[in-house]
Amino acid sequence: MSGHFISFEGTEGCGKSTQLGLLAERLRSLGREVRELREPGGTVLGEELRQILKRRSGSGGMTPEAELLLMNAARAQLVREVIRPALARGEILLCDRFYHSSLAYQGWGRQLDLKWVRTVIDFAVGETRPELALLFVIPPEVSVARRQERERRQGLEPDRFEVEDDGFFRRVAEGFRAIAAEEPSRFRIIDAGGTVEQVRAVVWEAALAVIQTRGPGGSG
Numbered sequence: 001m002s003g004h005f006i007s008f009e010g011t012e013g014c015g016k017s018t019q020l021g022l023l024a025e026r027l028r029s030l031g032r033e034v035r036e037l038r039e040p041g042g043t044v045l046g047e048e049l050r051q052i053l054k055r056r057s058g059s060g061g062m063t064p065e066a067e068l069l070l071m072n073a074a075r076a077q078l079v080r081e082v083i084r085p086a087l088a089r090g091e092i093l094l095c096d097r098f099y100h101s102s103l104a105y106q107g108w109g110r111q112l113d114l115k116w117v118r119t120v121i122d123f124a125v126g127e128t129r130p131e132l133a134l135l136f137v138i139p140p141e142v143s144v145a146r147r148q149e150r151e152r153r154q155g156l157e158p159d160r161f162e163v164e165d166d167g168f169f170r171r172v173a174e175g176f177r178a179i180a181a182e183e184p185s186r187f188r189i190i191d192a193g194g195t196v197e198q199v200r201a202v203v204w205e206a207a208l209a210v211i212q213t214r215g216p217g218g219s220g
């Protein structure tokens with residue numbers, strides 16, 4: 001029996017995490033076994049690496065190369081410890097970011113050679129790839145405003161990524177669009193500028209297409 005694997009991608013403040021939670025809730029209400037994951041994270045080791053990757057003090061001098069490797073160390077652990085066993089049990093996995101984020105952030109954002117980024121990703125994930133990657137797209141100014149609003153509301157300090165300049169986030173957004181264009185059969189681009197309800201309806205329709213057409217036990 002094989003389950004389903006859907007990743008949620010996009011820049012900061014695009015609303016993907018909210019939509020992931022809503023989709024999980026709806027699928028569970030229909031009796032499906034759903035697991036919510038996030039990257040970097042999702043395992044004990046991965047959550048520790050997440051702290052190191054996100055904190056500003058002590059990790060400030062991290063090189064882009066070290067960042068790429070740590071992201072993919074967390075990913076390699078998640079794939080083997082959680083994703084593969086859960087797929088084998090027939091669960092539906094919803095992952096807040098996956099390897100496309102390394103292409104967009106470390107490749108396009110940090111401007112590492114994409115050939116190396118792909119090589120590291122291939123080693124980390126092997127054949128374990130999402131059937132569907134949802135890319136949530138919003139204008140850059142909306143991303144900045146939502147991020148600032150969240151920080152204000154939650155009293156959070158911006159993390160090591162959130163303090164990057166506009167140029168970095170422009171490259172990441174451009175990267176995501178280019179990556180999606182390279183893999184059109186895997187990606188669904190979602191205009192995330194609408195209301196939560198509007199976006200939720202589009203996400204539901206996209207997820208259902210994967211889950212129904214390939215059904216549990218299918219080729220997915």
Ligand code: TMP
Nearest residue numbers: 039040071097098099101102105106161
């Ligand atoms: P978030 O889960 O709060 O979005 O934070 C994760 C941060 O890590 C976000 O800024 C994107 C970044 N990231 C990468 O740079 N590369 C990756 O491969 C992943 C998964 C995340």
